[in-house]
Amino acid sequence: MYNANTAAPTQRENVKSPSAVSSTPTSKRVILTMGGKGGVGKTSFMLVLAEWFETHQIPVTLLDLDTENKSRGSLKHYFDGTVTKVNIHTAAGLDAFVDHLAEGAPIILADMGASSGQVTHEWFDSMFEDVTATGVAFTAIGIVTPDPASVESILSWAARLQDRVNYVVVENATTHQADFSYWRASEQAQQFRAVFQPVILAMEFRLPEIENPARQHGVTLGQIVERRLKVPELQRASLVIRAQSYRRRLFEEIEKAKGLLLP
Amino acid sequence: MDDKFKAILNSLPAKEPRSRLEPYRELITEMRKRGRSYREITQVLKKACGLKVGTSTVNDFVLAQSKSKTKASGAASKKIATNKNKRELTGTYKDTEAHQSTRRPQKALEGIARTIKELKDRPLKARAKKLLFEYNPDEPLRLQRNQRTKE
Numbered sequence: 011m012y013n014a015n016t017a018a019p020t021q022r023e024n025v026k027s028p029s030a031v032s033s034t035p036t037s038k039r040v041i042l043t044m045g046g047k048g049g050v051g052k053t054s055f056m057l058v059l060a061e062w063f064e065t066h067q068i069p070v071t072l073l074d075l076d077t078e079n080k081s082r083g084s085l086k087h088y089f090d091g092t093v094t095k096v097n098i099h100t101a102a103g104l105d106a107f108v109d110h111l112a113e114g115a116p117i118i119l120a121d122m123g124a125s126s127g128q129v130t131h132e133w134f135d136s137m138f139e140d141v142t143a144t145g146v147a148f149t150a151i152g153i154v155t156p157d158p159a160s161v162e163s164i165l166s167w168a169a170r171l172q173d174r175v176n177y178v179v180v181e182n183a184t185t186h187q188a189d190f191s192y193w194r195a196s197e198q199a200q201q202f203r204a205v206f207q208p209v210i211l212a213m214e215f216r217l218p219e220i221e222n223p224a225r226q227h228g229v230t231l232g233q234i235v236e237r238r239l240k241v242p243e244l245q246r247a248s249l250v251i252r253a254q255s256y257r258r259r260l261f262e263e264i265e266k267a268k269g270l271l272l273p
Numbered sequence: 274m275d276d277k278f279k280a281i282l283n284s285l286p287a288k289e290p291r292s293r294l295e296p297y298r299e300l301i302t303e304m305r306k307r308g309r310s311y312r313e314i315t316q317v318l319k320k321a322c323g324l325k326v327g328t329s330t331v332n333d334f335v336l337a338q339s340k341s342k343t344k345a346s347g348a349a350s351k352k353i354a355t356n357k358n359k360r361e362l363t364g365t366y367k368d369t370e371a372h373q374s375t376r377r378p379q380k381a382l383e384g385i386a387r388t389i390k391e392l393k394d395r396p397l398k399a400r401a402k403k404l405l406f407e408y409n410p411d412e413p414l415r416l417q418r419n420q421r422t423k424e
Contacts, residue, residue, distance in 0.1 A: 197414075
């Protein structure tokens with residue numbers, strides 16, 4: 011079983027805001043995934059995060075900026091009707107953030123697609139200063155798996171975003187005995203943790219019996235728990251309890267980062 | 274002004290704003306100050322205020338505003354200068370007008386000179402901020418010895 015206490019050493023409780031984002035009082039927050047590497051679990055985590063906000067009755071605006079992931083597995087697939095699909099590969103790029111915040115949303119959850127780095131970094135370079143002056147803060151969510159490419163992806167993003175965002179890193183155990191050596195023990199990752207002091211959360215390994223049909227039918231853990239579906243393979247009592255258990259533990263992990271997830 | 278004329282003027286109903294953008298003047302001015310384009314302003318007005326106007330309408334409105342501001346500030350400074358000249362000079366009104374167009378009070382000139390000097394002395398804004406974290410994606414991740422971590 012995955013043990014959250016074995017997560018990489020860092021100042022998990024002593025969260026310090028990066029210098030560039032701490033000077034302005036914040037009233038709104040954009041939470042975006044660092045979308046360099048595909049298939050690491052960005053959308054899976056964002057789904058649970060959206061449910062966490064929903065449980066606390068905090069309204070969030072969901073933006074699906076994963077232009078490549080058009081069908082199954084995208085945020086829109088799970089929350090169709092409440093998710094706005096945004097094409098970031100336009101001249102205005104991520105100005106959708108500004109427009110949605112102007113419409114009154116206090117929190118935006120933006121699920122970035124793989125290979126969205128260049129567009130995002132350019133947008134930050136040109137817009138960050140003026141957007142934060144209006145009281146908007148940014149939190150970047152990075153997902154690491156045992157695959158070193160997932161670590162490289164986060165480090166590349168951090169090298170561009172620097173201290174303009176707060177960082178939350180989710181260790182996604184994609185196997186039962188996940189080995190996070192490249193994240194926990196590489197020099198570069200250690201330097202990243204020392205400089206930005208990310209809050210690190212554990213996302214435990216999920217049984218394929220839940221993960222695969224949930225992805226196939228576009229259902230969240232919450233929907234499995236509440237038995238709101240007509241998917242026979244997800245109605246087994248043991249799977250329902252397991253889904254409930256996964257969700258509860260991930261909610262507990264998310265609580266550790268609440269300071270960086272709320273405005 | 275003749276009392277009769279004043280009475281006529283006072284009896285006239287207040288004039289409606291000429292532009293329907295008038296109620297949003299402050300918002301538009303602020304967005305322009307923050308570097309928003311006319312197209313973006315048009316979109317904000319549509320989405321946030323439910324007001325559908327063309328980009329050129331917003332453009333015309335902003336230009337008209339800046340023109341009327343310039344006109345007002347010009348008239349005010351002319352009035353001040355004229356009164357001052359009237360006090361200081363003993364010539365005719367024509368002389369005063371000629372003076373105000375060619376001469377500025379010494380204090381004002383000193384103020385302008387000071388502003389120019391400050392502007393010249395101001396260092397350029399440092400764009401190249403020192404990076405807190407650098408990463409070379411072409412280099413492999415270097416594992417520290419004896420630190421492999423497995424659950």
